[in-house]
Amino acid sequence: MLREVQKNMKKYVALFLVMAVAIMALAGCGKASDSGSSSDGGGTLEEYTQIPEDGIITEEQMSSIAGKDGTWYFTGSTEDGIEYNWAYDGTMVQNPADQNLKLELTEDGTDEVKKAAKDAPYCLAVTIADMYLAAAPTLTITLPSVWEADRVVYCIYEDEQLYELSDSSIEVDEDAKTTTLTLTINKAGGTFYVLGGGSVASADDAEEEESDSDSKDSSSKDDSSSSDTSKDDASDESGDSSSSSDSDKSDSKTSSEDDSNTCTITIRCDTILENIDKLDSSKKEFVPSSGVILAKTTVEFEDGDTVFDILKAVCKEKGIQMSSQYTPGHGSYYVEGINQLYEFDCGENSGWIYSVNGWTPNYGASEYSVENGDSIKWEYTCNLGSDL
Numbered sequence: 001m002l003r004e005v006q007k008n009m010k011k012y013v014a015l016f017l018v019m020a021v022a023i024m025a026l027a028g029c030g031k032a033s034d035s036g037s038s039s040d041g042g043g044t045l046e047e048y049t050q051i052p053e054d055g056i057i058t059e060e061q062m063s064s065i066a067g068k069d070g071t072w073y074f075t076g077s078t079e080d081g082i083e084y085n086w087a088y089d090g091t092m093v094q095n096p097a098d099q100n101l102k103l104e105l106t107e108d109g110t111d112e113v114k115k116a117a118k119d120a121p122y123c124l125a126v127t128i129a130d131m132y133l134a135a136a137p138t139l140t141i142t143l144p145s146v147w148e149a150d151r152v153v154y155c156i157y158e159d160e161q162l163y164e165l166s167d168s169s170i171e172v173d174e175d176a177k178t179t180t181l182t183l184t185i186n187k188a189g190g191t192f193y194v195l196g197g198g199s200v201a202s203a204d205d206a207e208e209e210e211s212d213s214d215s216k217d218s219s220s221k222d223d224s225s226s227s228d229t230s231k232d233d234a235s236d237e238s239g240d241s242s243s244s245s246d247s248d249k250s251d252s253k254t255s256s257e258d259d260s261n262t263c264t265i266t267i268r269c270d271t272i273l274e275n276i277d278k279l280d281s282s283k284k285e286f287v288p289s290s291g292v293i294l295a296k297t298t299v300e301f302e303d304g305d306t307v308f309d310i311l312k313a314v315c316k317e318k319g320i321q322m323s324s325q326y327t328p329g330h331g332s333y334y335v336e337g338i339n340q341l342y343e344f345d346c347g348e349n350s351g352w353i354y355s356v357n358g359w360t361p362n363y364g365a366s367e368y369s370v371e372n373g374d375s376i377k378w379e380y381t382c383n384l385g386s387d388l
Contacts, residue, residue, distance in 0.1 A: 051076035055102025062096035092135035100129035122196030130189030136359035149196030186359035267294035269380035308366035332364025
């Protein structure tokens with residue numbers, strides 16, 4: 001009897017194992033054929049890719065386009081009929097990372113933001129997952145409605161203030177009844193806003209505008225004075241000849257300046273002022289009371305120059321101390337200190353971080369080639385960049 005029971009038990013166990021294997025095989029097949037999941041993360045990316053259900057384009061997939069010429073597109077949509085498209089320039093992907101490209105998009109619950117933007121008539125909330133951007137992609141959003149606005153601003157709303165983040169544009173198709181918004185994404189992790197018809201400026205922008213305004217007023221006065229002098233000399237033939245000559249020289253200078261590459265660079269350590277109790281006491285003398293080591297400065301550069309080259313050149317010109325070290329493992333230079341302020345001087349998570357046009361690349365400054373018009377910022381962080 002006992003032998004018979006044991007025999008039947010063996011039979012049942014064997015049958016159970018067969019069924020378990022079959023179930024696992026079916027589950028595996030179902031998973032592989034599910035186009036809405038990217039959990040396997042394998043394969044080379046095609047030029048156009050549908051964003052999976054979980055939103056993840058894996059590090060392995062991004063590696064397949066890293067450093068390559070071309071643009072790769074990732075498309076998605078919401079239940080409300082809003083379509084969106086991410087575009088990544090392969091040459092800008094130097095350090096691949098998982099990208100969660102699924103968006104939450106809504107025009108609901110934005111009244112407070114509209115009010116802050118001087119009662120802007122249109123506002124779209126864009127929620128982006130927290131991730132380390134592998135590059136600064138372009139995001140195109142197509143709304144199934146018409147925004148009667150000529151200008152849009154992409155911004156963040158913090159402490160009841162709006163701060164513009166990056167370039168943005170709008171295109172309306174009256175026939176199709178759609179509005180297309182194009183944004184440059186340089187930050188992730190949170191809710192951002194696209195405003196139509198509003199006026200938005202950060203405190204720094206306001207100061208720059210005021211400074212520009214003062215400069216224009218001064219320039220206008222000088223021009224007025226020059227104009228009056230020109231009128232007084234109008235009857236003098238030699239004066240006319242001199243004026244013409246000066247004009248030619250001015251045109252020649254302007255043409256020469258237009259041909260050169262320029263960018264701006266700023267060096268700041270504001271965060272140390274907010275964490276002064278953590279700062280090495282011997283370094284306090286190197287922290288400006290304004291937190292600004294180098295105010296926004298325009299510099300010329302040669303084709304192929306990197307962010308590191310720009311920093312090194314401007315620090316040498318302005319007499320600002322800078323220390324760097326070459327790291328063979330990464331094939332790039334690491335900036336250890338600027339103006340005698342080094343990593344770890346203000347806590348275990350402190351050090352220097354750079355950004356270009358608002359985007360913080362996840363690779364070395366000596367690997368980032370600067371383009372004409374770029375805005376470079378070097379900022380000291382006391383908490384791995386989260387305080388910037």
